[in-house]
Amino acid sequence: MASFAPLQRLVISIAVLASFVTFLDGTVVNVALPAISRELGGGITTQQWVVDAYLITLSALILLAGSVSDAYGRVLVMRIGLIAFGGASIAVAAAFDPLTLIIARAAQGAAGALLVPSSLALITATMRADVQSRAIGVWTAFTTGAQLVGPLLGGLFVDYLSWRFVFLINVIPIGITLLLLSRLRLPEHPRGITVDWWSGALCAIGLGAVVFALIEQPNLGWQSPAIWIPAVAGAALFAVFLWRQQRSASPLMPLWLFRVRDFGWGNLATFFVYAALSLNGFVVGVYLQQGAGLSATAAGLASLPMTILMILVSSRAGQWAGRWGPRIFMTVGPLLMAVGALMLLLVSTDFDYWWQVLPAMIVMGLGLSLTVAPLTAAILGAIDENHSGIASAVNNAVSRVAGLLVVAMLSTIVGGTLDLDGFHNAAWFTAMLLVIGGVVSWVGIRRNPAAPAPVDAAATGPTPH
Incomplete structure (x- = not known):
């Protein structure tokens, strides 16, 4: 970061570290789920809630947190979020x-919702033009790095210490x-922005109630009150x-954007693609331990x-999308990932990672690399700069809600138990979601290929899990 001024380097360092802990926490948890279940009990239901309790509050409150950050100051909101996230991690x-x-994980998600929007807002508020783009690029590289090291760190802690240390990783950063x-001195004052607290509550409680029903339904049945x-x-x-969003003067989610x-x-393609990624990440992380040993x-x-392929290829895919338009990449990428998901049907009782799993991961990685930057560039490129933040x-939020709902439906998808048959059911369902995502992109995306795609904007899109 030698090309940045001292204040800019400080802002970037803070933004990277604040976001890093939330992305890291999203990637380390899957490998810890079997150990958590063995020690605390509860089976697949506990595993679902460990993931979804975090996602419920994170996805439901992330829009509200953006308004709170604008109203009360980014530094204050980030400080509160960091302290709360650290306390929740210890809990x-x-x-x-x-x-x-599960309660502590929900608190973690609520605190994490305060960190992501305020960290990016620090960059966009203190830098402009080319400097801002380069700063967002640095932010993306490090938050992507959280995906790279998260599962490995989580696995090492689970194997050699305890699953509990997986969540204490956050305390040091x-x-x-x-x-x-x-050390950061920014002139921040209350701006008189109205925060729609009622909308935040409606979204959080509504999502939470639906997810509760989806997770517990296999145990109690739909006929249960x-x-x-x-x-x-x-x-x-x-x-x-x-x-309420249609009628609010300051909506958390302006519905006109979807027109x-x-x-x-x-965003419809995002929903299906990221639901598939969340399902695949959960199932692979758990089954390879509980089923494959x-x-x-x-x-x-x-x-x-x-993750390696995404780091190596995704920025180039963004450049290609700028030249030829995102539609072809948003179609081919998910369909290629669907082929990779179906290759997981090769997994058998005579397990061999190198021939049964690795080829599928490579194919899925290539498809993911072709999808992420064009997808986000198409979405953000359709909206003017004044509304790029929201x-x-x-x-x-769409990407996280997709993961939230598909994990909530896990028992139904796998057939009750994540054994080999359940793993194969999940592979079929993942492929189906990805095919739908590709078809939606082909049918819906219409941006003129001659228009320049804002490749750097891909940095602010959802990070795959």
Whole structure:
């Protein structure tokens, strides 16, 4: 970062570290799930809640957090988020039963929602033009690095120490970030922006109730009042949230954005593609340990080829999309990933990673590399610069809600148990989601290939899990 001024280097360091902990926490958890289940009990239901409790609050509150950051100041909101995330991480590590763990994970997600929008807002508020683009590029490289090291670190801690240390990884970068934040002097004052707290509550409670019903339905059945009442109430509350967005003077999610063709269709493609990625990440991380008998470290390394290929190829795919338009890449990429997902059907009781899993990870990694930058460039390129922040936040929220819902439906997808048959069911379902994502892109995306694609904008899009 030698080309940046001292203040800019400080801002970038803070933004990178603050976001790093939230992305790291999203990647380390999958390899720790079997160990958590063995120690605390609860089986696949506990594993689902460990992932989804975090995603519920993170996805439901990330839009609200952007408004709070604008209203009360990015530095203050980030400081609160860091302290809360550190405290919640310690609570997760100290959990003595599934319920305590799930509550602490929900608190982690709420704190994480404060960090991502405020960290990017620090960059966009203090830098302009080329410097801002380069700063976002640095931010992307390091947050992508969290994906690279997360599963490996998680596996090493699970195998050689305890799953509890997986969640304590965050404490050191949080401490460093708070120290750096104390050195940052920015003129921030309350701006009189109205925060729609009611919309935030409607979104969070509505999503939470629906996810509760989806996760617990295999245990209690849809006929149980404990299932259908939360399902109906949650759907109604989310419908009220959408209704409120149409009429609010300061909506958390401006619905007019979805009337812009490439933004609306691009987010629909995002939903299916990222639902597939979340399902694949969960199932591969858990099955390779519980079904194939790999160590947590080996399971963490299993999907590493996907991340490496994304780092090597995705920026070039963004350049290609700028030349030929994103539509072809947003179509071919998911279809190639679908082929990779179907290759996981080769996994058998006579397990061999090198022939049954590695080829699928390579094919999926190539498809993912062709998809991510064109997808986000198409979505953000459809919206003017004045609304790019909220457009990015909405796209992030869509990707996280997709992962939230598909993990909630896991028991139904795999058939109740994540054995070999369940793993194969998940592979079929993942491929189906990816095919739909590719078809949606082909049908819906219409940006003129001659128009320049904002490749750097891909940095603010959702990070794959």
